[in-house]
Amino acid sequence: MSDATTGSRAPRPAETAQDAGSRAPRPAESAVEVRGVDKVFETRTGQVQALDGIDLTVAAGEFVSLIGPSGCGKSTLMRLIADLDDPTAGTLTVFGKSSRQARLDQEYGIAFQQAGLLPWRTVAANVALPLELHGVASADRRSRVAQLLEMVGLGDFADRYPDQLSGGMQQRVAIARALAEQPRLLLMDEPFGALDEMTREKMQTELVRISAETGAAVVFVTHSIPEAVFLSDRVVVMSPRPGRIQQIVPMRLGADAARAARTEELREERTFFDMVTAVREALHGGSPVASGARGVETR
Numbered sequence: 664m665s666d667a668t669t670g671s672r673a674p675r676p677a678e679t680a681q682d683a684g685s686r687a688p689r690p691a692e693s694a695v696e697v698r699g700v701d702k703v704f705e706t707r708t709g710q711v712q713a714l715d716g717i718d719l720t721v722a723a724g725e726f727v728s729l730i731g732p733s734g735c736g737k738s739t740l741m742r743l744i745a746d747l748d749d750p751t752a753g754t755l756t757v758f759g760k761s762s763r764q765a766r767l768d769q770e771y772g773i774a775f776q777q778a779g780l781l782p783w784r785t786v787a788a789n790v791a792l793p794l795e796l797h798g799v800a801s802a803d804r805r806s807r808v809a810q811l812l813e814m815v816g817l818g819d820f821a822d823r824y825p826d827q828l829s830g831g832m833q834q835r836v837a838i839a840r841a842l843a844e845q846p847r848l849l850l851m852d853e854p855f856g857a858l859d860e861m862t863r864e865k866m867q868t869e870l871v872r873i874s875a876e877t878g879a880a881v882v883f884v885t886h887s888i889p890e891a892v893f894l895s896d897r898v899v900v901m902s903p904r905p906g907r908i909q910q911i912v913p914m915r916l917g918a919d920a921a922r923a924a925r926t927e928e929l930r931e932e933r934t935f936f937d938m939v940t941a942v943r944e945a946l947h948g949g950s951p952v953a954s955g956a957r958g959v960e961t962r
């Protein structure tokens with residue numbers, strides 16, 4: 664039946680199928696969609712299959728950690744999401760866009776293990792860099808940088824240089840820089856891996872607060888089970904190479920489940936230990952275990 668006979672209206676020029684496909688992302692859209700992704704590296708000694716059939720959806724505002732034995736492809740998956748490499752098969756989208764388009768549109772901020780600050784720029788100038796590159800006016804830049812440094816507790820360090828800061832402070836500068844353009848997604852690959860345990864726990868608490876405050880989705884690679892449990896809404900457990908998703912464990916942390924409510928006390932709660940155990944068992948394929956998997960810390 665034609666539209667004329669059913670009485671329904673014909674599509675207006677702005678509503679053709681082609682246009683509908685290019686509309687701005689809907690608010691309910693997922694932050695990341697990974698569908699059937701494989702990654703094979705060609706090396707001089709042959710092929711290395713790093714990822715095999717990865718399917719993963721990260722919702723807008725969700726905090727998802729990737730954990731698994733050394734070499735299982737966590738960083739590779741992160742690099743594919745960030746468009747730093749291409750998948751051998753499958754598709755990745757970020758807020759409904761190809762990962763390439765999402766990179767061009769600055770849809771995400773990145774913080775990796777090394778803070779990666781420019782040593783000749785002050786703390787403020789490091790944080791301002793992405794804003795400068797995108798032509799934000801200098802008055803707006805100054806106020807945004809001041810706000811970001813307050814957020815990460817470095818308001819008094821704007822004029823220092825990176826080598827005058829501790830490792831934890833440098834990481835906070837890197838996080839402020841990653842947040843500069845108010846991304847809806849943060850990609851973090853072991854950002855606290857090089858920090859001492861006390862600083863690391865402080866940074867985790869900061870990150871929980873910041874992610875709750877900004878509503879950004881986070882994809883976070885870690886080797887530490889307690890870190891994954893403390894931070895995440897869901898923990899994705901990967902198998903040894905070729906990396907597959909072995910299990911996705913939702914974090915059920917009782918009354919303290921809301922990210923904004925996660926404080927130091929949570930680390931002493933029964934539900935926290937239960938979740939650590941659940942992730943450890945998932946790493947070992949569902950069986951109770953006495954020790955951690957290779958490359959995974961249980962502390």
Ligand SMILES: Nc1ncnc2c1ncn2[C@@H]1O[C@H](COP(=O)(O)OP(=O)(O)OP(=O)(O)O)[C@@H](O)[C@H]1O
Binds near residue numbers: 711713735904
């Ligand atoms: N550019 C590359 N060329 C060849 N092989 C690579 C390349 N990058 C990664 N690999 C291989 O792919 C596999 C997955 O590596 P990846 O770095 O993603 O693992 P990971 O889980 O992040 O490891 P780790 O926990 O030790 O950081 C490894 O076997 C690695 O040697």
